[in-house]
Each structure stands twice: as structure tokens, then as C-alpha cells.
Amino acid sequence: MFEIVQLGEQAVITLEGLAALLFGLKRRDFRLIGPTLRDQAIVYDDIDTIADLPRGWSDEQDGGRYRLVQRGDDRLFGYAVGPQSWKHYLHPPMLSLWRAEKRERGFEIIAPDETLPRFAFLGVRACELKAIAIQDRVFLGDSFTDPHYRRRREGAFIIALNCSHAGGTCFCASMNTGPKVEAGFDLSLTELIESDVHSFLVEIGSVEGVELLAEVSSREASSEDRAQAEAVVANTAANMGRKMEADGLKELLARNLDHKRWDEVAQRCLTCANCTMVCPTCFCTSVEDASDLAGEKAERRRRWDSCFTMDFSYLHGGSVRNSPKSRYRQWMTHKLSTWFDQFGTSGCVGCGRCISWCPVGIDITEEVHAIRESEVK
Amino acid sequence: MAIQNELTATLPITDPMLPRLTRVLVRRREGPETLTLELEAGAAAPAFLPGQFNMLYAFGIGEVAISMSGDPAVADRLVHTIRAVGETSTALTRLEAGDHVGVRGPFGAGWPMEAAYGCDVIVVAGGLGLAPLRPALYRILAERERYGKVVLLYGTRSPTDILYRHELERWRRRLDVQIEVTVDYANGPWHGHVGSVTTLIRRTDFDPLHGIAMVCGPETMMRVTALALKEAGLKEDAIYLSMERNMKCAIGFCGHCQFGPHFICKDGPVLRYDRLGDLLRLKEI
Numbered sequence: 269m270f271e272i273v274q275l276g277e278q279a280v281i282t283l284e285g286l287a288a289l290l291f292g293l294k295r296r297d298f299r300l301i302g303p304t305l306r307d308q309a310i311v312y313d314d315i316d317t318i319a320d321l322p323r324g325w326s327d328e329q330d331g332g333r334y335r336l337v338q339r340g341d342d343r344l345f346g347y348a349v350g351p352q353s354w355k356h357y358l359h360p361p362m363l364s365l366w367r368a369e370k371r372e373r374g375f376e377i378i379a380p381d382e383t384l385p386r387f388a389f390l391g392v393r394a395c396e397l398k399a400i401a402i403q404d405r406v407f408l409g410d411s412f413t414d415p416h417y418r419r420r421r422e423g424a425f426i427i428a429l430n431c432s433h434a435g436g437t438c439f440c441a442s443m444n445t446g447p448k449v450e451a452g453f454d455l456s457l458t459e460l461i462e463s464d465v466h467s468f469l470v471e472i473g474s475v476e477g478v479e480l481l482a483e484v485s486s487r488e489a490s491s492e493d494r495a496q497a498e499a500v501v502a503n504t505a506a507n508m509g510r511k512m513e514a515d516g517l518k519e520l521l522a523r524n525l526d527h528k529r530w531d532e533v534a535q536r537c538l539t540c541a542n543c544t545m546v547c548p549t550c551f552c553t554s555v556e557d558a559s560d561l562a563g564e565k566a567e568r569r570r571r572w573d574s575c576f577t578m579d580f581s582y583l584h585g586g587s588v589r590n591s592p593k594s595r596y597r598q599w600m601t602h603k604l605s606t607w608f609d610q611f612g613t614s615g616c617v618g619c620g621r622c623i624s625w626c627p628v629g630i631d632i633t634e635e636v637h638a639i640r641e642s643e644v645k
Numbered sequence: 646m647a648i649q650n651e652l653t654a655t656l657p658i659t660d661p662m663l664p665r666l667t668r669v670l671v672r673r674r675e676g677p678e679t680l681t682l683e684l685e686a687g688a689a690a691p692a693f694l695p696g697q698f699n700m701l702y703a704f705g706i707g708e709v710a711i712s713m714s715g716d717p718a719v720a721d722r723l724v725h726t727i728r729a730v731g732e733t734s735t736a737l738t739r740l741e742a743g744d745h746v747g748v749r750g751p752f753g754a755g756w757p758m759e760a761a762y763g764c765d766v767i768v769v770a771g772g773l774g775l776a777p778l779r780p781a782l783y784r785i786l787a788e789r790e791r792y793g794k795v796v797l798l799y800g801t802r803s804p805t806d807i808l809y810r811h812e813l814e815r816w817r818r819r820l821d822v823q824i825e826v827t828v829d830y831a832n833g834p835w836h837g838h839v840g841s842v843t844t845l846i847r848r849t850d851f852d853p854l855h856g857i858a859m860v861c862g863p864e865t866m867m868r869v870t871a872l873a874l875k876e877a878g879l880k881e882d883a884i885y886l887s888m889e890r891n892m893k894c895a896i897g898f899c900g901h902c903q904f905g906p907h908f909i910c911k912d913g914p915v916l917r918y919d920r921l922g923d924l925l926r927l928k929e930i
Contacts, residue, residue, distance in 0.1 A: 365662050365663075366662070366663055368704060368705070368747075370704070373743065373745075374666065374668065374704075374743075374744060374745030375666075375704045375745050376666075377663065377664060377666060377747060379660065379663055406897075406898070407898065409897070411896070411897065411911060412661045412896040412897065412898070413659075413661075414661075414898055415659065415660045525924075525927055525930075526927060551898070551900060552899060552900030552901065553893065553894070553898065553899050553900070554893055554899065554901070555707075555708065555893050555894070555899070557705060557706060557707045557708075558705075559704075559705035563705060566704055566705035568662075568702075568708075570662075573893075573899070573900070573901070575900065575903075580891065580901060581890070581891055581901070582891050583889065583890060583891050584730040584731060585730075588890065588891075588929060588930075589929045590929060591929060593929075594928070594929030594930075598903070598930075602903065606903070606905055606906040609906030610906060610908070
């Protein structure tokens with residue numbers, strides 16, 4: 269066992285080493301979340317040991333299509349992203365903001381008691397790390413901070429993953445967000461399987477990562493290990509299922525708000541909101557007020573909302589965005605154009621979820637391509 | 646992994662979604678469905694800028710954005726004029742003196758009070774749009790010497806819908822302010838203007854090169870008003886509109902109030918026309 273002294277260093281651990289890492293996190297009372305197999309999909313959920321991981325599974329993804337398939341090997345992370353993203357934990361779909369209770373005169377507002385265990389996320393892809401950084405800008409921005417997001421986010425321990433499998437709808441390489449993990453992790457893994465040897469190249473990204481890895485049996489990474497790991501991400505980058513022409517996207521869409529393609533895509537779009545639910549950066553919410561039958565107690569809840577609903581833009585008398593065309597346009601131009609104005613970055617990380625989980629297979633890369641092509645003509 | 650954002654690292658955790666409680670002090674009927682609530686500001690209430698708004702919460706019903714319509718120089722009261730249009734605004738209009746209201750705010754960017762120093766100020770209000778403009782008028786009148794010619798053009802449906810009638814009558818007696826009120830139709834005794842507020846712009850004399858317009862009303866009214874102001878010679882960057890969109894949080898998190906690149910809650914509600922113009926021409930933005 270060698271001694272790790274600085275960030276950026278790389279070590280190699282075995283399957284047992286990974287098991288010991290997870291044990292170390294559990295022992296520190298982290299709530300450990302990682303990929304699991306549920307409802308015929310890869311879903312991020314509570315895990316205890318590496319036995320809970322989807323060993324030997326992969327996926328086939330295309331527009332409106334997601335299927336799990338057996339790989340025929342023992343990879344623990346041999347699949348692309350599933351329907352869920354980490355926002356499920358950092359920005360929960362439903363949250364109680366506060367309660368109110370009637371008093372003799374008026375009422376009282378009671379803030380929630382949010383004592384939460386620290387999250388440890390296992391298997392965070394490069395595109396997902398970028399998505400988390402994008403939501404950081406939304407919720408920890410210049411003027412206001414969301415305390416609920418901040419509590420969950422600040423304590424999170426992140427074990428990132430360099431992808432070994434490019435999904436059929438992936439296009440992170442086009443968006444410059446992957447597949448290689450660059451920053452924002454405590455530890456990162458590259459899964460290596462070479463002639464029956466199953467191991468992980470680990471890169472250290474934080475002091476806490478150093479401490480955790482120090483408890484695990486590891487060896488120094490050789491130049492062959494590094495070359496192998498580089499080859500894994502290079503291979504993934506070369507096999508992206510989709511490609512997005514990202515240059516000048518902001519301006520392209522901003523000058524095409526009345527393009528006829530919006531009418532065309534509206535013929536197919538069901539405005540079901542699936543794309544916004546699976547998108548790792550979509551952050552919109554609504555609030556709901558509930559009270560008991562006696563009218564004594566009330567609660568204010570926040571839940572995910574979508575710009576695809578009629579209610580979203582409702583203003584006394586009607587919705588501002590009545591047509592499916594205007595709602596699709598709002599979603600896509602926000603993601604790829606006005607997001608730059610608002611947060612200085614794209615709102616799209618190229619994870620491809622919106623393509624796979626669209627029931628009619630609308631493909632954001634294809635929509636962009638159509639608008640771009642029409643300008644060339 | 647630590648957040649890659651130095652901005653928040655040192656901030657204490659406070660919750661901008663948590664309202665503070667205030668009580669209704671005065672409830673005053675303004676028109677058939679409209680009334681004004683004066684709320685106790687309390688020591689915790691920050692000063693507000695003309696054009697800003699609060700989120701008001703009615704117990705168990707909901708929260709709604711309502712503009713500040715009182716005098717910004719009066720610190721102990723929050724004045725809100727509310728029209729009963731939805732569940733929450735209706736619940737708010739049913740509150741009596743002594744009842745509790747939850748308040749968050751003030752939020753948003755206000756009217757260009759300082760940018761207008763030395764300029765002719767054309768204030769154009771449509772209907773309830775007078776409410777968010779009233780704090781600007783209070784401020785202008787309190788610092789009257791800092792501004793050039795001051796004109797208020799106010800259009801409303803009928804004489805019974807006129808807001809703040811006594812105040813308007815009082816201001817009209819001043820010799821340093823021009824106040825014109827027009828109605829869509831004249832029921833009862835009325836010898837003022839009849840017709841849209843844009844027709845008054847053509848009849849108003851101001852210096853377009855040193856003028857600023859503050860406009861609030863229904864979106865269609867603001868669109869045609871801005872065009873009429875441009876025709877009268879005002880530049881696009883001298884026209885300010887107060888926009889309205891669905892709002893759930895008022896702090897840029899819920900996403901509902903987006904208008905192109907703008908979050909109406911924090912970039913607005915008051916926005917300069919040159920930043921809005923192209924979008925206002927499109928439907929369903």
C-alpha cells in the first residue's frame with residue numbers, strides 16, 4: 269500500500285477496495301446513493317454495498333426508447349444515464365417549505381426542522397457534475413440562496429465516474445461536458461477490466477477523498493493503468509450516439525423565435541413534460557398550499573413544475589403560453605439560449621435524457637440541426 | 646465536494662421563502678373589486694423602492710405578488726392595492742383590520758428615479774397600473790425641483806374605476822404637475838377625456854430628448870403606449886415598462902416569470918423598453 273499525499277494523484281483499487289470505500293462512507297454515517305436496478309431502469313437509490321449495483325447490465329437508448337440489456341461481463345458501471353438525475357436528491361421533487369397554524373388572533377408560521385444526513389453520491393458522470401454546477405449557479409447565485417439546496421449540496425461527497433459506455437442518445441462530447449470528469453469531485457473512478465482483472469483507477473479530488481482512500485488497500489497507478497483509463501474515455505467520446513452543433517447556439521435560437529420549425533415540432537410534442545422531469549438542470553418549481561378540513565393548519569409545499577403545463581404561465585384570465593408550439597419553444601430556447609443570458613452557461617449538458625424519455629422521440633439535436641440547416645439554405 | 650462558487654461560502658443560511666407576519670391596519674375600498682390594505686411594516690421591513698413588490702400570503706390559500714403602492718418616505722406602513730381576481734387576491738380583499746398577513750419582500754427592480762433627474766417625466770398608467778406608479782409620483786412630488794415637467798396620463802374603464810381619486814384631485818390643484826384622466830366609457834357625471842390613454846400622449850407637450858416615460862398597465866396598453874411615445878420622439882432606452890408574469894417565488898428560483906432572458910421578479914418588474922421591444926412583438930413569449 270502506498271501513501272497518497274496530494275490531490276490529483278491516481279491510485280488503483282480492486283473490487284474489494286471499492287467495497288471498502290463504500291463501507292468507509294457508511295461508517296461515517298453518509299447516506300450512500302448509487303445506481304440500482306429498479307422498474308427496468310437504472311435508478312439512483314440508497315445502496316449499502318457493491319452488491320446493490322447493477323453488475324453486468326447495460327442499456328440501449330434512442331429517441332423514445334430505453335431498454336436494459338445484459339452485457340455478458342461483470343462491469344458495475346457499464347451503462348449510460350437513466351431517467352433520474354442527482355437533482356432528485358439535491359433539489360427534491362417535493363419539499364415542505366413551512367407550516368402555519370391558526371392562533372387565537374391570526375396565525376403562526378413554523379419553519380421546518382431540516383436536519384439531514386450528508387449524501388455520498390456514487391457514479392456521478394461528467395455531464396452530471398456539470399449539471400450540478402449549473403444548478404449551483406441557479407440556487408446559490410448572486411442575489412438569493414436556496415437554503416434547502418444548499419444544505420443538501422454542501423455536505424455531499426461525490427464519487428465521480430468516467431463513462432465507459434456511450435449511450436445511444438449521449439452528446440456530452442459535443443457540449444464539452446464529458447465524458448472525462450474534470451473537476452468538482454472528491455474521488456473519481458475509471459472502471460478497468462483487463463484479462464479477468466477487475467479494478468478501478470481512482471483520482472483524488474479533495475482532502476476528504478484522500479482521507480477516505482487512505483483507509484483502503486490501493487497501489488500507485490502505473491503508466492499502463494493511466495493509458496488504459498485514457499483509452500476508456502477516448503473510446504466513449506468516439507462512440508457518442510448523438511451530435512449537437514453547439515457553436516453560436518444562443519444567437520441561432522434568439523434570432524429564430526418565429527421559425528416555422530416550432531410549428532412543425534408542435535405537431536409531434538405532447539407537452540407531457542417528461543423532458544423537463546428527466547433533465548438534470550431543469551429547476552422550475554411551483555408551490556402548493558394545503559390546509560386541513562378544519563382550516564386550523566396549513567402547509568406550503570414546493571414541487572417540480574414544468575414550462576410544458578398550461579398552469580405554468582397562468583396570469584389572471586389565461587395562460588400566456590397557450591399553444592404547444594410556444595411551450596416547446598420556451599423550453600428549448602431557455603435551455604440552449606436564454607440560459608446563457610441568465611447564468612452565463614448553457615442549460616444543456618448533452619446527457620440525452622430528454623431524447624430517450626420523450627414518448628414520441630423528439631430529439632433536441634435534430635431540432636437544432638433543422639433550424640441551423642434552414643439558415644444555410 | 647465543495648461548491649465551486651465562492652459567493653455563498655460565507656453567507657449564513659436564511660430562508661427567503663419564509664414570510665414574516667404583519668397585521669392589517671387599515672382596509673379601504675377603492676372600487677367595485679378593488680381595495681387598499683395598509684399593513685403594519687414592523688421593524689424588520691426593509692425600505693422599498695418605487696416599483697418594487699411584495700409577496701402577500703393569505704392563510705391556507707396562497708401567495709401572490711402585489712406591488713407597493715404607498716409613499717416610500719413612510720416607513721411604518723406597507724400599502725397594497727389589490728383587485729380580487731383569483732383565489733388568493735380574493736382572500737386578501739376579505740381581510741379585516743387586525744388580521745394576519747404573511748409578507749415577503751420587497752423584491753425586484755424599480756422605476757428609474759435617479760436616471761430621471763433633470764428630465765421631463767411622463768407617467769402613463771392603465772387601470773390598476775396606477776398602483777405601482779403611485780410611489781414614483783410620491784417621490785417625484787417630494788423632490789419636485791429635481792425633475793422637469795411632470796405629467797400623469799391615466800386611463801381607466803369608467804369614472805367609478807378611478808383609483809386614489811381624492812389624491813388625484815388634490816394633485817390636480819398643484820400648478821407644477823399635469824394630470825390627465827381618460828375613461829373608456831363615461832357613466833354618470835364626467836366631463837373629462839373619453840378614449841384610450843395613447844391619444845393623450847399626442848396632445849401632451851414634453852421634451853422628447855430629455856424625457857423619461859414610466860408605463861404600467863395591461864400588456865397591450867403598454868405596447869401601444871410605448872409605440873406612441875416613440876412616435877412622440879422618446880428614445881427606446883427612455884421608456885420603462887412594469888411587466889407582469891406568473892410568479893411563485895419572486896427570487897428567480899421557480900422559473901415561472903421568465904420573459905425571454907428576463908426573470909420579471911428580479912431583473913424586473915420594471916424593464917427598459919429597448920430590452921423588451923423585440924419580444925413584445927412576438928406572441929406567447
